[in-house]
Amino acid sequence: MALIQYLTRIQFEAGAVSLLSDELRLLGVSRPLVVTDKGIVAAGLLATVLAKSGLQPDTAVFDDTPENPTEAAAHQAVELFRTAGCDSIVAVGGGSAIDLGKAVSLLTTHSGPLERYAAILGGVDRIGANKPPVVAVPTTAGTGSEVGRAALLTLEDGRKLGFISPHMIPSAAICDPELTLGLPPYLTAATGMDAITHCIETFLSPRFNPVADAIALDGLARAMRWLEIATSNGSDATARREMMMAALQGGLTFQKGLGAVHSLSHPLGGLKSVKLHHGTLNAVLLPAVLRYNAVGSEEKYARIRAAMGLSELADISAEMAKFSQRLGLPATLGQMGVTADCFDQIAQHAVQDHSTASNPRPVSAHDFRQILEDSL
Numbered sequence: 001m002a003l004i005q006y007l008t009r010i011q012f013e014a015g016a017v018s019l020l021s022d023e024l025r026l027l028g029v030s031r032p033l034v035v036t037d038k039g040i041v042a043a044g045l046l047a048t049v050l051a052k053s054g055l056q057p058d059t060a061v062f063d064d065t066p067e068n069p070t071e072a073a074a075h076q077a078v079e080l081f082r083t084a085g086c087d088s089i090v091a092v093g094g095g096s097a098i099d100l101g102k103a104v105s106l107l108t109t110h111s112g113p114l115e116r117y118a119a120i121l122g123g124v125d126r127i128g129a130n131k132p133p134v135v136a137v138p139t140t141a142g143t144g145s146e147v148g149r150a151a152l153l154t155l156e157d158g159r160k161l162g163f164i165s166p167h168m169i170p171s172a173a174i175c176d177p178e179l180t181l182g183l184p185p186y187l188t189a190a191t192g193m194d195a196i197t198h199c200i201e202t203f204l205s206p207r208f209n210p211v212a213d214a215i216a217l218d219g220l221a222r223a224m225r226w227l228e229i230a231t232s233n234g235s236d237a238t239a240r241r242e243m244m245m246a247a248l249q250g251g252l253t254f255q256k257g258l259g260a261v262h263s264l265s266h267p268l269g270g271l272k273s274v275k276l277h278h279g280t281l282n283a284v285l286l287p288a289v290l291r292y293n294a295v296g297s298e299e300k301y302a303r304i305r306a307a308m309g310l311s312e313l314a315d316i317s318a319e320m321a322k323f324s325q326r327l328g329l330p331a332t333l334g335q336m337g338v339t340a341d342c343f344d345q346i347a348q349h350a351v352q353d354h355s356t357a358s359n360p361r362p363v364s365a366h367d368f369r370q371i372l373e374d375s376l
């Protein structure tokens with residue numbers, strides 16, 4: 001069965017953040033809780049958004065989003081939502097703030113522990129439409145969460161789980177590439193590699209959704225063309241616009257299902273011993289997963305090569321590793337501070353991750369361990 005669903009209202013242009021108040025009005029709400037993080041505040045981006053959007057200066061703000069959003073942070077934000085009398089959520093930031101905003105919306109009207117709504121625990125059908133609207137304002141170009149139906153959160157016990165439902169898709173996305181002009185090179189590269197991974201993994205997913213396939217290949221070609229430019233010259237407005245579109249395209253496609261890179265980067269991102277950035281993890285894991293998935297994917301690999309502008313005989317895995325290196329990203333998990341002692345646990349969690357079912361080649365815990373060792 002193929003469920004193909006494109007719902008999100010998107011305002012996409014330089015300066016689009018000025019439309020935020022109008023979008024809230026259209027949704028019939030006026031007292032948002034802004035969910036963001038300290039980095040966004042420190043970079044002056046929150047002030048920019050508040051000033052340009054016409055939101056009231058006394059708008060309630062939760063700026064304690066952790067690097068990988070947690071159940072505990074979601075509950076804290078829900079508390080603020082209630083005490084401040086909010087009726088909606090405006091999530092300003094990268095994937096973490098947007099995912100947290102989605103979880104806050106869920107928990108304001110859905111009772112019980114968050115775990116109850118996790119996709120792998122049968123939660124998809126427990127998520128209903130009766131929740132306050134979320135407007136997503138991405139400040140990075142990578143996550144695609146602004147149009148995605150998933151939120152990834154780390155529970156109290158350390159499991160990083162996906163909360164997935166069409167009702168989790170933000171009611172509107174304000175994609176303003178100007179908000180990414182100040183993003184530092186490393187984060188530009190790492191978040192951009194997340195977008196690239198979304199496009200590749202969803203394209204390789206065996207589910208039938210040619211609509212998503214077409215968007216994924218276009219997003220991949222766009223990101224391969226512009227990510228190095230956006231990374232080396234952050235003030236290039238065209239590169240920033242193109243990367244924000246590539247990220248959006250990645251987000252529109254991953255309803256088709258991701259694959260083994262995300263199966264591994266989800267539990268690795270939940271580790272408490274070391275803080276690991278999602279996009280950087282994907283960049284490091286992608287070459288080994290591309291080698292693993294090459295078996296049986298020859299036809300699709302030919303289309304990926306074409307989208308990447310590579311010759312017919314090029315080794316996609318090796319080319320992707322070189323690309324990532326040119327962006328200044330680490331080449332191995334070891335360089336990120338990961339050690340092999342967590343591999344058995346990560347491999348077990350990866351088998352259970354919701355992305356594993358849509359990897360083009362079946363992956364066992366043993367295979368995941370091998371991919372981890374190849375990436376060390």
Ligand SMILES: [Zn+2]
Nearest residue numbers: 143194198278
């Ligand atoms: Zn991702």
